[in-house]
Amino acid sequence: MTTLLAVALSLVFLPLGLAKMAAVPFMRRAAAHLGMSIRLYRVVGTLEVAGVAGLLLGLTRTPLGVAAATGLALLMTAAAVVHLRHGDPPPRAVPAAVLALIAVAYAVTAVAAA
Template sequence: MLSTCNVTTVVTTVCRLTVAAALVQAGAPKVTGAPAVMDDAERLGYTPDAYRAIGAVSLAGAAGLLIGGIGGRLRWIGQAASLGSLALFTGAVIEHVRHGDAPAESLPAASLGVLSLISLVAGTKE
């Protein structure tokens, strides 16, 4: 039988890995300036450089989540990355709403924001 500590660790790890993968998937095309992503940047009113910066922040967040998963003295990095990811995804939802996108457009960011919050809260219990 799993102890509460083990369940918390599993939940935190699954959330961190899921969010980290999504951050890499979203951040890499922004950093490289993929044409479809740059079209989104223009539609949302961002300069290409600003969108590349958002991509770099996404990749840094993914790295922070993975480094924080090591635990020990590095755990705080994962907590900071969870908080930053929550802020990033909240901002994404706000941008979709501001631009009148269909609710389905903001659902991935909202879901990943929830996973970031779970990772943040569960990570304090490890």
């Protein structure tokens, strides 16, 4: 189960993180919509890619995976809050909230399996 969750999270976060780091047009628009600088959005993308690396390395080093999942859960919780504070309708915050919950599920499963 831990492997499945790590791979699923990685398949979501890796392309999104890389797109933020590269500042592709749709990510520039997303950053502008949220009132964030491209530089800050690139930092977020870097954190997402680092989280992916941590999740995958965590398959052999559980504490690293748990730390990465915790970081991604916090990042996604912050993303949901930013969307809501920005005035987006609640459904816009749901994907971030769901990803936060999946990251928590990974952390819990990894600790239970250790």
